[in-house]
Amino acid sequence: MPDTFLNHTPTKKAHTLTIVADSNIASLSDFFNAHNLAGAAETVEIITCAGREITADFLANIQPDVLLVRSVTPVNETLLADNNSVRFVGSATIGTDHIDQAYLKARGIAFANAAGCSKHSVAQYVLTAAFTLRPEYWHDAPTLGIIGLGNIGSTLALYAKDLGWQVLGYDPLLPVSDVNNSTLDEVLQSSSIISLHVPLTSAQQSDYPTEHLIDAEALAKMHKDTLLINSARGAVIAEADLLADIAKTERQVVLDVFEHEPTIAAQTSDALSIATMHIAGYTLEGKLRGTQMIYDALCQTLGLPIVQRIEPLLPANPYHWAALKDAPQLLPEFYDIMQDDAALRAVVTEGQVQGKDFDGLRRNYPLRREWAFAAF
Numbered sequence: 548m549p550d551t552f553l554n555h556t557p558t559k560k561a562h563t564l565t566i567v568a569d570s571n572i573a574s575l576s577d578f579f580n581a582h583n584l585a586g587a588a589e590t591v592e593i594i595t596c597a598g599r600e601i602t603a604d605f606l607a608n609i610q611p612d613v614l615l616v617r618s619v620t621p622v623n624e625t626l627l628a629d630n631n632s633v634r635f636v637g638s639a640t641i642g643t644d645h646i647d648q649a650y651l652k653a654r655g656i657a658f659a660n661a662a663g664c665s666k667h668s669v670a671q672y673v674l675t676a677a678f679t680l681r682p683e684y685w686h687d688a689p690t691l692g693i694i695g696l697g698n699i700g701s702t703l704a705l706y707a708k709d710l711g712w713q714v715l716g717y718d719p720l721l722p723v724s725d726v727n728n729s730t731l732d733e734v735l736q737s738s739s740i741i742s743l744h745v746p747l748t749s750a751q752q753s754d755y756p757t758e759h760l761i762d763a764e765a766l767a768k769m770h771k772d773t774l775l776i777n778s779a780r781g782a783v784i785a786e787a788d789l790l791a792d793i794a795k796t797e798r799q800v801v802l803d804v805f806e807h808e809p810t811i812a813a814q815t816s817d818a819l820s821i822a823t824m825h826i827a828g829y830t831l832e833g834k835l836r837g838t839q840m841i842y843d844a845l846c847q848t849l850g851l852p853i854v855q856r857i858e859p860l861l862p863a864n865p866y867h868w869a870a871l872k873d874a875p876q877l878l879p880e881f882y883d884i885m886q887d888d889a890a891l892r893a894v895v896t897e898g899q900v901q902g903k904d905f906d907g908l909r910r911n912y913p914l915r916r917e918w919a920f921a922a923f
């Protein structure tokens with residue numbers, strides 16, 4: 548166990564590993580506990596709280612060695628400038644736009660996220676939204692445009708190919724392939740469904756920034772009947788431009804993520820065909836894999852064996868992709884996305900979804916099961 552990892556201070560018991568963690572991390576105590584981390588320190592202390600309550604003052608009081616977060620905790624200089632205890636940050640999420648990785652690297656703080664953990668969950672969310680709005684797609688194969696062909700986009704392409712759909716894919720940071728086969732304009736102009744699977748990046752972060760990638764100009768290139776689905780990050784779409792587009796075209800739009808999250812204006816949710824509370828990745832499998840991946844990374848950092856796996860934590864899974872393809876009428880039993888849509892619309896008060904209510908829906912969300920799938 549590298550001595551440099553534990554931060555010994557006069558007020559802290561020697562050889563104590565202190566962890567601050569977002570209480571929304573699934574099965575936290577099954578992975579992060581004194582037994583599993585015994586080799587790291589005589590005592591393992593785990594303090595949990597809501598992700599939005601993890602502040603610089605909170606950390607100053609606790610002086611943790613390890614910080615485990617999800618997407619709602621910005622980890623940056625504001626959070627850590629006055630902290631000298633944190634040595635490892637784990638985010639049980641795919642997206643890392645809430646993490647200043649360059650700052651962590653400059654501070655010598657190890658970082659790990661959960662790349663790909665919920666790729667099938669999000670792909671299945673997209674298919675559910677499309678089939679719920681357009682069940683004809685079970686027998687009339689559409690052209691699916693995918694913007695971003697990483698873990699989720701490429702997984703969605705596998706499902707689409709399995710369904711016999713045509714895929715138009717655009718990803719300027721990957722080599723041309725049978726799926727990465729189009730320009731952005733071709734995807735925008737020739738797709739009957741467009742699904743966004745890009746990180747949220749600014750012009751300072753990428754040569755191909757995604758912030759407001761879908762703006763008035765991009766929307767004008769889409770046929771008015773093109774279904775647009777965003778389960779990436781809200782700000783990939785310019786929300787004001789989207790509302791103007793919907794008012795003009797009556798486009799069907801599905802949003803799981805919102806530019807001003809966790810607040811959502813009723814004017815926005817009212818304009819959408821499906822609105823859900825950032826839960827596309829919220830399956831038991833997706834969240835457990837997220838926890839597993841940051842646990843594995845911390846064990847590697849601490850030089851510990853990995854002794855906890857997700858398999859013992861997963862009940863039998865009755866949902867199989869092959870069964871759904873054979874009986875599409877079962878879709879609402881696999882995932883009734885309109886229940887999530889109704890739950891979100893039910894908490895609109897005073898002309899908006901309040902942040903605390905958005906967070907409450909996510910904290911109490913009954914995790915779906917990810918549909919089992921034979922290797923594609």
Ligand SMILES: NC(=O)C1=CN([C@@H]2O[C@H](COP(=O)(O)OP(=O)(O)OC[C@H]3O[C@@H](n4cnc5c(N)ncnc54)[C@H](O)[C@@H]3O)[C@@H](O)[C@H]2O)C=CC1
Pocket residue numbers: 641642643662663665666669694695696697698699700717718719720721744745746747748753755756757760778779780803804825826827828829
């Ligand atoms: N709604 C939800 O519950 C969830 C949302 N997400 C979001 O989905 C995003 C994508 O997830 P993954 O596919 O796993 O990430 P990934 O990092 O595996 O793939 C992202 C892909 O986007 C591409 N890309 C970057 N800039 C682009 C641009 N301007 N145009 C087209 N492609 C571009 C990259 O080259 C990369 O291949 C995450 O960054 C996260 O923000 C992820 C999980 C759950």
Ligand SMILES: O=C(O)C(=O)[C@H](O)COP(=O)(O)O
Pocket residue numbers: 571616617618619639640641642643665825826827828829
């Ligand atoms: O993994 C990601 O990226 C996501 O968008 C997750 O769904 C974020 O979930 P929370 O961290 O906001 O619970």
